[in-house]
Amino acid sequence: MKKVLIDLKDIVKTFDGQTIVNHLNLQIYENEFLTLLGPSGCGKTTTLRMIAGFEKTEAGVIIIDGKIVNDLPPYARPVNTVFQRYALFPHLNVIENIVFGLKNSSYASKLMFYGEDNLIMEAQDKYPNKKITKHLLNKLINEKIYQDAEYAIKLVNLQGLEYRKINQLSGGQMQRVALARAIINRPKILLLDEPLAALDLKLRQNMHYELKEMQRRLGITFIFVTHDQEEAMTMSDRIVVINDGVIQQLGTPKEIYNEPVNRFVADFIGESNIIRGKYIKENEIEVLNKRIPCVGYKFAENEIVDVVIRPEDWDVVSLDKAVFVGKVISSIFKGVHYEIIAKVEDVELIIHTYEEVKVNDQIGLKVDPYKIHLMRVAQDE
Amino acid sequence: MNKYFKKLAIPYFVWLYVLAIIPFVIMAILSFVNNEGLNFSKAIFTLDNFGYLTTSSTVIAFMNSLFYAVIATLTCIVIGYMVAYAIFRSHFKNKFLVMTILILPMWSNMLLRIEALKNIMEPHNIITDILSKLGIHVSLDIAGTPLAVIIGLISTYIPFMILSIYTALEKIDYSLEEAALDLGLTETKKFWKVIFPLSTKGIVSGSIMVFLPCMSGFAIPEILGQGNILLIGNVIDQHFRNMNYNLGSLLAVVILIIILGAIFLVSKFDKEGETLL
Known part of the structure; x- marks a missing residue:
């Protein structure tokens, strides 16, 4: 101690x-x-x-x-x-x-x-x-x-x-x-x-x-x-x-980085995508109109939650393997990686990837269940 | 610099040449010749005037000037510092206004102020009249004494001291005071180790502004000293009044050189020139 x-x-x-x-x-x-x-x-x-x-x-x-x-x-x-x-x-x-x-x-x-x-x-x-x-x-x-x-x-x-x-x-x-x-x-x-x-x-x-x-x-x-x-x-x-x-x-x-407790922390510490989602049942959530697996969170069934996914945690994959498909709005070279903004289901996501992606291209996205972080939605929101 | 802006200073330069530099040159010439009034036709070059510098009346007047100026400056430093520090530490919202009120007397005519001061220092004046009507019989009978002259000098020039010390104090970054406290200094030690050393520039510049006019002025000793006290300024004044331009000029030039020397010395110690600003 x-x-x-x-x-x-x-x-x-x-x-x-x-x-x-x-x-x-x-x-x-x-x-x-x-x-x-x-x-x-x-x-x-x-x-x-x-x-x-x-x-x-x-x-x-x-x-x-x-x-x-x-x-x-x-x-x-x-x-x-x-x-x-x-x-x-x-x-x-x-x-x-x-x-x-x-x-x-x-x-x-x-x-x-x-x-x-x-x-x-x-x-x-x-x-x-x-x-x-x-x-x-x-x-x-x-x-x-x-x-x-x-x-x-x-x-x-x-x-x-x-x-x-x-x-x-x-x-x-x-x-x-x-x-x-x-x-x-x-x-x-x-x-x-x-x-x-x-x-x-x-x-x-x-x-x-x-x-x-x-x-x-x-x-x-x-x-x-x-x-x-x-x-x-x-x-x-x-x-x-x-x-x-x-x-x-x-x-x-x-x-603090991996498990921010609320929207403010998630937003303030590094860049992140905070998306409204729904906790369906244990190890399953619904986000961006898709049901995907997640690991290790306990909420009430069908509770509305905030889903946090860091830009570097997205995997850019070919369209046939993709869970989400989005349209690239901007793509900026940042030295080590490209910072991409893509629109999926009318939500703009920030994605970091090492490969170049062209603006207006279709992009396939996936995320590892372990990298999804869920937060309780604050009372006043 | 832009040529156009250079021209803006022309009026001042004209003024400077006509009213300061040319007269100075004439004075410098006058101190090396022997002539009557401003008539140069019979002027002859001579160094006789310099002999006058060592006569006892000049030396006494000079020592008097020095003595009064030093006393007045030292007193101004002590009183001025206390006033400036009190304002600096006060919680007035508008400290500038307080400073303005303090230096307000400077805006009235100096001769008027000194005459008024002399009046108060005489045995019978309006205040003693009022007081005696109330049954209080006191009077300040010091007109014509050295004390009167010193009081006059201090009250006239102390605003310069307060102002320049206050400016120096105000420039001290508050975080320096916090740093001193943080490093374990008590309030008293903080003052002597941080605030006072950082305000010495204000003291120096204030001292120059007090010392120089005290040294060369003639109105205050003449009015408050009532002719009993002769400073170098009075001697110069007398010479010019008696149309003895040669000796008057010589003394004035000597004083000017001393003043320039003092400023030069100060600028040596203070390379950034902050003191004189």
């Missing part, structure tokens, strides 16, 4: 009478990479800011590491944030930015951070003939801070840029400084607020890998906010899909 590090209980937040976060409950474990995923304005950043302490909760409790932190200011929480636009201090250079937090903490908290006993032992080793004074310990702490900074710089691959000014850095470098500045404090939790949004695609993909690797190595909990589902898929241990301040689905990337 994993240990719960953050427990959000029934969190509510409104701005100007508009509910941004609506009775949110979420448990976040130690050492996991959790992503809050949703469209802009869904409340994911607000949730993150409430954990960090920048926003007050209206109702509910935030427990971090067994302690209620609702009334704690940001500086008293065991949390560090990587901001969306990095928020690096323009009057300081790279290394000064990185040591900023440690250097400006009080003497008492510095002693606690490095362990007073350890420091005294080290000081005795290093200066055997000297009396251990506050001044001496401070000197030692300072050395340690800069050693830590060097380590952090190495971790984020910024060697050689220590004395650069912030405005002389590229977006990717700033991103790394922001990361180093946060992790040097060894927080239990690192909050990342769309940190990759300003980077170009290639850099972003590299950072995906590096962030995941860093999280594994440091062994701290990462809470990552993004609206980019691909980003969420590649990095996360678990994904929380949020819409209108309500958690839609919580699960591993695989669960």
Whole structure:
């Protein structure tokens, strides 16, 4: 059983009478990479800011590491944030930015951070003939801070840029400084607020890998906010899909992709065809006026359901083997595959295939029973 | 740049040449010659004027100017920063309006304001009259003292300081403050480590805007100092009034060079030139 590090209980937040976060409950474990995923304005950043302490909760409790932190200011929480636009201090250079937090903490908290006993032992080793004074310990702490900074710089691959000014850095470098500045404090939790949004695609993909690797190595909990589902898929241990301040689905990337619980999740995570159908009986559904087999869902007989079929799950087959026959409306080459839009029974379907198909052609389609996902139709639809 | 847009600046350039550069050249020439009034017919080249720079009355006036300007600037920094910070932190919906109200006095005539200030500083004035009618006998008898001049300088020029510090504060990205708190800094530390360093540009530019007119102005010391306090501006003023254009010009040129030197120094420290904007 994993240990719960953050427990959000029934969190509510409104701005100007508009509910941004609506009775949110979420448990976040130690050492996991959790992503809050949703469209802009869904409340994911607000949730993150409430954990960090920048926003007050209206109702509910935030427990971090067994302690209620609702009334704690940001500086008293065991949390560090990587901001969306990095928020690096323009009057300081790279290394000064990185040591900023440690250097400006009080003497008492510095002693606690490095362990007073350890420091005294080290000081005795290093200066055997000297009396251990506050001044001496401070000197030692300072050395340690800069050693830590060097380590952090190495971790984020910024060697050689220590004395650069912030405005002389590229977006990717700033991103790394922001990361180093946060992790040097060894927080239990690192909050990342769309940190990759300003980077170009290639850099972003590299950072995906590096962030995941860093999280594994440091062994701290990462809470990552993004609206980019691909980003969420590649990095996360678990994904929380949020819409209108309500958690839609919580699960591993695989669960979320393969078994979306509702129309919103299915639509938001990747492309998908969501078609109204009918659950005839066990292992059989009716969709697009055809009865086809399906596997592993339990609904009432003759219940109306939403049938989800991912574009890559369609098989394009010759017309005589086809279950569905459609007319190609458009066909676009996407590099690896063709994206085809075909009309079957007046429903437009998105299909990914490796072979070229011409517009206005007839196309035969089939789908593997295992790849069909069924969802209960929402009450309000 | 488009040729058409270049032409838009012509009126200003004409103005600049006629009213600033040509007079300056004339002043520069005047400080190297010895003539009567503006009559150049008997002018002879001389360096005698420079001897005047080291006479004790000039040196005292100069030191006075420096002293008053420094005191006024430092006080303006302290008070101005507090005011600007208070507005910056306030929750007014329209902070610009508040700033406008604060600098409203700047829109009235400066001489008028200073005369009014002098009036209040004298032993008998409208306020003391009203107060004595109410049985309160107090009066502010400081007209003609150094304090009066300093108060005059501060009250006249502090809006520049407030404005430029406020502008610098307003430019600070709020996420920097959040970042500081996030990294474990308390509110006080956040101020000294993030906000104050990032607002120093405002202090520098405000200081220039306060220091220079304090240094070279002559109306305030003359009116509020009532002739007791002589700054370099008053000395120049006297020379010009006495038609001694040579010495007046020389002093004016020296002051101008000092001012240019100061601006040059500041621009050295601030390569992006943000301070002077």
